[in-house]
Amino acid sequence: DQNSAGEARFNPYPKDWGTSSTGQFWDRLSASNEYTAKNVSVLRMSDSELYTTARLSPLSLTYYARCLANGNYTVTLHFAEIIFRDNRSYQSLGRRVFDVYIQGQLLDGTIIAVKQLSSKSKQGSREFVNEIAMISGSQHPNLVRLYGCCIEGKHLLLVYEYMENNSLAHALFGQEGSPSYLDWPSRQRICIGIAKGLVYLHEESPLKIVHRDIKATNVLLDSDLNPKISDFGLAKLDEEENTHISTRVAGTIGYMAPEYALWGHLTYKADVYSFGVVALEMVAGKNNVKYRPSEDYVCLLDWLMDPRLGSSFNQEEAIRMIKVALLCTNPSPTPRPIMSKVVGMLQGHINVQELNMDPSIYGDDLMFQSLRDEYNEMRPDKA
Numbered sequence: 001d002q003n004s005a006g007e008a009r010f011n012p013y014p015k016d017w018g019t020s021s022t023g024q025f026w027d028r029l030s031a032s033n034e035y036t037a038k039n040v041s042v043l044r045m046s047d048s049e050l051y052t053t054a055r056l057s058p059l060s061l062t063y064y065a066r067c068l069a070n071g072n073y074t075v076t077l078h079f080a081e082i083i084f085r086d087n088r089s090y091q092s093l094g095r096r097v098f099d100v101y102i103q104g105q106l107l108d109g110t111i112i113a114v115k116q117l118s119s120k121s122k123q124g125s126r127e128f129v130n131e132i133a134m135i136s137g138s139q140h141p142n143l144v145r146l147y148g149c150c151i152e153g154k155h156l157l158l159v160y161e162y163m164e165n166n167s168l169a170h171a172l173f174g175q176e177g178s179p180s181y182l183d184w185p186s187r188q189r190i191c192i193g194i195a196k197g198l199v200y201l202h203e204e205s206p207l208k209i210v211h212r213d214i215k216a217t218n219v220l221l222d223s224d225l226n227p228k229i230s231d232f233g234l235a236k237l238d239e240e241e242n243t244h245i246s247t248r249v250a251g252t253i254g255y256m257a258p259e260y261a262l263w264g265h266l267t268y269k270a271d272v273y274s275f276g277v278v279a280l281e282m283v284a285g286k287n288n289v290k291y292r293p294s295e296d297y298v299c300l301l302d303w304l305m306d307p308r309l310g311s312s313f314n315q316e317e318a319i320r321m322i323k324v325a326l327l328c329t330n331p332s333p334t335p336r337p338i339m340s341k342v343v344g345m346l347q348g349h350i351n352v353q354e355l356n357m358d359p360s361i362y363g364d365d366l367m368f369q370s371l372r373d374e375y376n377e378m379r380p381d382k383a
Contacts, residue, residue: 019168019353021296038052039055039214041043044097046257047370053132057159061134061353066142095141101163110253111162112147112159112161112162113159113160113161113162113163114157114158114159114160115158115159115160116155116156132149132158135232138200138201138207140196140197140200140204140205140208141193141196141228142193142194142196142197142200142226142227142228142229143197143201143228143230144161144163144220144228144230145160145161145201145228146158146160147159147160147161155337158226161222161228161229163220163221163222163228163230164221164222164223165220165221165225166220166221166226167216167217167218167219167221167224167277168190168216168217168220168221168282169215169216169219170220171221171225172216172281172282173216173286173287174283181308182206183309183312184227184309184312184314184317184318184379185314186225186265186311187314188314188317188321188346189226189284190219190221190225190226190282191226191278191279191282191321191346192343192346192347193226193228194214194219194227194229195275195339195342195343195346196343197212197227197228197229198214198229198271198272198275198339198342199227199339199340199342199343200237201268201271201341202268202271203338203339204336208233208268209232210267210268210270210271211229211267211271211274212251212253212266212270212271213231213251213252213274213276214229214255214271214275214278215252215255215274215277215278216278216344217379218231218279219278229368249266251274252278254275254288255274255277255278256270256273256274256290256332257269257270257272257273257274257333258273259332259333261361267333268338268339269333269336270332270333271339272328272333272336272339273328273329273330273336273341274334274336275326275328275339275342276324276325276326276329277325277329277338278327279321279322279324279325280322280325282321283304283305283318283321283322283325284304284305284306284308284354285306285307285308285309286306304322320345320346320348320352321346323352323355324342324345324352325336326344326347326352326355327342327352327355337353
């Protein structure tokens, strides 16, 4: 490894090294030892010295280390070639099929999140342009802030404010069965915040925007658990002179409104439906649809309150949120309320209108009936 800032040379002797690194770091002429990563964990295995260092690679997203034993490892990926080249360390935040999310730091110390989209796919390029167009002119406390963008060679980069508490999905559902705990006041505040963000997109923004992919993973939480809607790659403009948009269906199964999923008929009411699903997820603490290979699908409507809340929740607010969520998920788009009314109902400023739907049009009426029965049992006048 004569050039520590360039590509590492493959040497079959000893055989515990392998590399596919290419490219050069930008400051390769400076004297630096920062291209060798050192383990900071406590290692309790024989020959632990073999697991203490790893060689960084300018153009590789793969972590290489000497003689890795079988097991689970927590590693930090380093992307020194990406945009903020005065900063050496980046942290992986998550990954989608077409995106890579990383954490970085600006010169003034501001922590940022960088979203790298795939330039190899038409979808990645299309979402890059779309996201800039939709969010660059949108400023609202409940929308994630876009700092800037960069096209450098084949890299498509979007730079966002960093959200310390990851996503709502992470807080509610977690990973490997270990979700973070959200108390009821936090859930109520988050639900209202998401609704306010949608009010801005649908009713207040100069560009009326249909997000098309409202779901728990696309709601990010800052250090104070304030929600911010993110990922505008699928968003569409809602032209006032159009009653609806006929478009290619794109989004997430389980959150898409029936009229959009079945016929591609898109209006802002599709976002209202998706919001209703997210609201039910916050009440139940469960994913909308959870697949179990050995069983049938498990539907959220089989649950009501998250058992982790115990009795520590405001029953009046919970009933109100459930009722609003059911209004939003009406199979027919016309009866769904506009988001400004949703905010008023959630805050208790507007009476929640009576639920009136015919779910048999689109699905199993018995599934909805079980939810209605449980809801009626929770009503204060039934106590």
